[in-house]
Amino acid sequence: MRNVAFGQYYPTGSFIHRLDPRTKLFAGIVFIAAAFVADSYWAYLACYAFLIFVILVSKIPILQVLKTIKSVFFIILLSVILNVFFHHEGKVLVSWWKIKITAGGLLYSGQIILRLMFLVLSTSLITLTSTPTELTDGLEKVMSPLKYLRFPVHDVAIIMSIALRFIPTLMEETDKITMAQKARGAKFDTGGPFARAKALLPVLIPLFVSAFRRADELAFALDARCYNATEARTKMKILRFGWKDLTAFLFLALFLTVIAFFRSGFFGLL
Amino acid sequence: MSIEIKNLSCVYGVRTPYEKKALDNISFTVNEGESVGLIGMTGSGKSTLLQHLNGLIKLKSGSVKVFDIDLSKRRPDLMKLRKHVGMLFQYPEYQLFADTVKDDIMFGPLNFGMKKPEAEEAAARAAELTGLNWEDVKDRSPLELSGGQKRRVAIAGILAYSPDILVLDEPTAGLDPLGKKEMLDLIASLRKTTVSTVITVSHNMDEIAEYCDRVIVLSDGKLLYDTTPAKLFYEEDLAPLHLQPPHAVRIVRLLENKGIRLPHDVLTEDQLVAAIKEYFSGGGHA
Ligand SMILES: Nc1ncnc2c1ncn2[C@@H]1O[C@H](COP(=O)(O)OP(=O)(O)OP(=O)(O)O)[C@@H](O)[C@H]1O
Numbered sequence: 001m002r003n004v005a006f007g008q009y010y011p012t013g014s015f016i017h018r019l020d021p022r023t024k025l026f027a028g029i030v031f032i033a034a035a036f037v038a039d040s041y042w043a044y045l046a047c048y049a050f051l052i053f054v055i056l057v058s059k060i061p062i063l064q065v066l067k068t069i070k071s072v073f074f075i076i077l078l079s080v081i082l083n084v085f086f087h088h089e090g091k092v093l094v095s096w097w098k099i100k101i102t103a104g105g106l107l108y109s110g111q112i113i114l115r116l117m118f119l120v121l122s123t124s125l126i127t128l129t130s131t132p133t134e135l136t137d138g139l140e141k142v143m144s145p146l147k148y149l150r151f152p153v154h155d156v157a158i159i160m161s162i163a164l165r166f167i168p169t170l171m172e173e174t175d176k177i178t179m180a181q182k183a184r185g186a187k188f189d190t191g192g193p194f195a196r197a198k199a200l201l202p203v204l205i206p207l208f209v210s211a212f213r214r215a216d217e218l219a220f221a222l223d224a225r226c227y228n229a230t231e232a233r234t235k236m237k238i239l240r241f242g243w244k245d246l247t248a249f250l251f252l253a254l255f256l257t258v259i260a261f262f263r264s265g266f267f268g269l270l
Numbered sequence: 271m272s273i274e275i276k277n278l279s280c281v282y283g284v285r286t287p288y289e290k291k292a293l294d295n296i297s298f299t300v301n302e303g304e305s306v307g308l309i310g311m312t313g314s315g316k317s318t319l320l321q322h323l324n325g326l327i328k329l330k331s332g333s334v335k336v337f338d339i340d341l342s343k344r345r346p347d348l349m350k351l352r353k354h355v356g357m358l359f360q361y362p363e364y365q366l367f368a369d370t371v372k373d374d375i376m377f378g379p380l381n382f383g384m385k386k387p388e389a390e391e392a393a394a395r396a397a398e399l400t401g402l403n404w405e406d407v408k409d410r411s412p413l414e415l416s417g418g419q420k421r422r423v424a425i426a427g428i429l430a431y432s433p434d435i436l437v438l439d440e441p442t443a444g445l446d447p448l449g450k451k452e453m454l455d456l457i458a459s460l461r462k463t464t465v466s467t468v469i470t471v472s473h474n475m476d477e478i479a480e481y482c483d484r485v486i487v488l489s490d491g492k493l494l495y496d497t498t499p500a501k502l503f504y505e506e507d508l509a510p511l512h513l514q515p516p517h518a519v520r521i522v523r524l525l526e527n528k529g530i531r532l533p534h535d536v537l538t539e540d541q542l543v544a545a546i547k548e549y550f551s552g553g554g555h556a
């Protein structure tokens with residue numbers, strides 16, 4: 001595992017790391033819900049206060065966590081632009097030709113930024129503090145009631161864990177192929193958009209070829225060992241809730257209460 | 271002096287839990303015409319070192335100079351560097367991408383500014399150098415060739431832009447014994463005709479003993495030895511490095527235990543046979 005920027009596991013052995021993955025998944029859902037419930041800057045302040053507290057407890061450098069925003073930067077930018085120009089409410093600040101920027105629009109865009117960033121940060125905290133195996137185990141457990149609806153829970157879990165497992169491998173491979181083509185004089189950062197896209201082919205083609213080769217080999221290897229994803233398998237590490245998880249749940253309850261208070265504006269006092 | 275490296279260090283993943291010092295204060299020079307072998311256990315930093323010779327990793331501390339290109343200066347001319355230093359990666363056959371062998375070999379020359387007809391000519395010449403039959407392979411897809419052929423295509427793709435130094439990262443890995451031998455003979459013949467300076471990474475000590483005039487041993491990112499194969503294999507203790515000396519050296523040692531003393535410059539099969547013949551045909555007994 002080489003690239004930590006993409007919200008990959010960042011071991012520190014903290015309290016958060018040792019939580020049951022199901023607790024973390026549940027907390028993720030609670031945080032996401034909170035982001036949608038929050039509707040004032042005070043509520044966002046509260047959300048971020050809780051988030052920062054969690055980051056501090058996880059002992060992951062805050063910069064590492066912030067880095068994960070990079071991957072969704074353009075989505076955030078786009079939605080901000082759309083809202084600044086098309087959300088019309090309150091005093092008009094700028095009005096030029098057909099473009100109108102309103103105070104309400106700006107405030108609303110601010111909230112959108114805070115909301116999206118909060119979503120990304122809180123979900124990356126899950127992947128930063130849990131190994132892919134823990135996550136898929138947790139997901140499998142959480143989804144297990146779906147089994148009764150004939151949903152192939154275990155297959156899906158296996159597919160997910162294999163996909164997660166191969167992300168670093170493929171990134172490493174991309175690195176290597178990029179270097180090899182650079183060594184042959186390939187340039188990736190010159191020319192117009194079309195030239196740049198074309199320059200990526202020497203990397204993408206070998207990457208796809210190797211991804212398919214790996215998939216093929218893996219399928220053969222699984223088959224050769226009579227692998228059958230639907231059989232009931234036992235786990236080496238059994239997930240168990242403990243007092244840590246209880247603490248986490250209490251914390252989440254506190255968090256939800258606070259956000260709910262803000263939602264109704266402190267019972268109409270604010 | 272072709273290559274001059276001074277106090278080169280390289281750390282991966284600075285300030286993360288995965289921080290790793292891959293190179294630690296490495297200094298050496300390579301002169302024109304030398305064949306240098308680079309050995310060391312897996313993870314000792316060999317590939318990292320080679321990548322610096324092509325400006326593929328940003329130089330952070332120390333200096334790397336290749337001919338007149340100084341990587342520690344601001345904005346070095348990387349294209350010129352890469353044209354001078356042809357670099358073959360580990361398992362280069364997985365980096366072929368074009369529809370035809372011809373296009374793949376022409377990729378480098380075109381990037382380095384050759385015109386199309388010129389590049390095609392260079393490609394044909396390079397392919398023939400590596401022992402490929404140009405007319406036969408030029409319009410085929412690189413994916414449908416055999417492993418050994420693919421590797422030749424990869425090497426041809428580098429020779430086509432006539433580098434002055436060849437840097438090879440485990441050129442024989444994954445080939446069968448015959449393929450290995452052919453690859454090494456190819457490199458040896460290239461040294462006589464086209465590129466005289468070669469740096470090779472290998473895990474095979476027999477190859478190092480036979481084809482290199484000089485060996486550099488890395489261990490955990492540090493330069494441990496920079497010497498000749500004969501000195502390294504006869505005088506240094508390689509056990510802590512988990513390196514087995516070449517077969518010829520091991521046989522010389524076994525014979526020594528039985529009281530038969532052969533000269534300590536025997537490194538290859540041919541030399542061993544010659545030395546044994548010499549020993550038993552006279553002189554040696556006394
Ligand atoms: N891109 C990278 N990011 C982080 N760490 C890396 C990276 N590349 C190499 N390393 C680490 O640096 C060390 C040296 O790696 P390097 O690839 O140079 O070794 P090597 O001597 O070529 O090994 P091998 O014989 O297996 O090819 C290893 O511990 C490796 O895990």
Ligand SMILES: [Mg+2]
Pocket residue numbers: 316317318360439
């Ligand atoms: Mg290597």
